[in-house]
Amino acid sequence: MTLHCTICTREYWEDELGRQACKPCTRRADSLLTALAGPNGLYARLSTVLAPGSRNAGPAVSGSRTAPLPVRLEPLSLLARGGIITVLQSWLVDWHETLGWRHPRWEGDLQHQLDQAVAALRANLEWAASSHPAFDEFAGELARYTAACRAQVDDERPARRIGVTCPCGTVLRITIDTPGARCPGCETQYGHAEVLQLPMAERAAA
Structure with a gap:
């Protein structure tokens, strides 16, 4: 029986025993999914x-030998096929396979498909947080891609x-x-x- 959350590693309350993720981490994943979808997402x-x-990218550099790209690559890579929509669809396929369901079908444009996947x-989500063995991987990818989207649209560093x-x-x-981290040296999992x-790491001597 799982005794601690696979995401934040805190020990479970009695009504959370056996889950893959605690209830607060499950709610956080739900809020991240909600933030992605819809016409204002x-x-x-x-x-x-x-x-x-279209966002503050610093001063233009004169004397360039090449013409600037017509679009910014960072948001385009998240927006296009292969970006966040493909990540979400891949996880949905995985969940369907785990449950023995038919593969989902995608309809409409990319925005519509994103909204369908979400x-x-x-x-x-509740089933996955309770039973899917890789829910922590899903939550990690969801958090990284949502943060990447937010950094582009909100101009956050x-x-x-x-x-x-x-x-x-x-x-x-x-x-x-950071929700938690695993030490690659000794494999200790920290919440x-x-x-x-x-303790703070000492800076390398100059």
């Missing part, structure tokens, strides 16, 4: 920042990473929002609060 808003100069994932030291001596690179309590 993060995915739809990516199309508003495709044009060069709706289906949300409908089955990526969260600053800091180094903390595991007792084994390995330095972990984390952010203030959010635990990893933030690790």
Whole structure:
């Protein structure tokens, strides 16, 4: 029986025993999915920042030998096939296969397909958080892609990473929002609060 959340690693309450993810982490995944979908969602808003100069990208450089690209690649890579929509559809296919269901079918344009995938994932989220063995991987990918979309449309810089030291001596690179981390040196799994309590890594001498 699983005794702790595979995402934040905190110990379960009695009514959470046997789940893959605790209820707060499940609600967080649901809120991230909700933020992506709809006409005002993060995915739809990516199309508003495709044009060069549509967000603060710094001063233009004169004397360039090549013409600027007609679109910005960062939001385009998230918006196009192969970006976040493909990630969500791949997870939905995986869930269908695990449940023994037919593969889902995609209809309409990419926005419609994104909304379909989000709706289906949300409908089955409680089952996945309770029973799917790779729910932590799904939650991790969802968090990374949602943060990437938000960084483009909200013009946010990526969260600053800091180094903390595991007792084994390995330095972990984390952010203030890191839900948890596994040390590659000794395989110790840290939850959010635990990893933030690790000592700061000493900076390398110049």
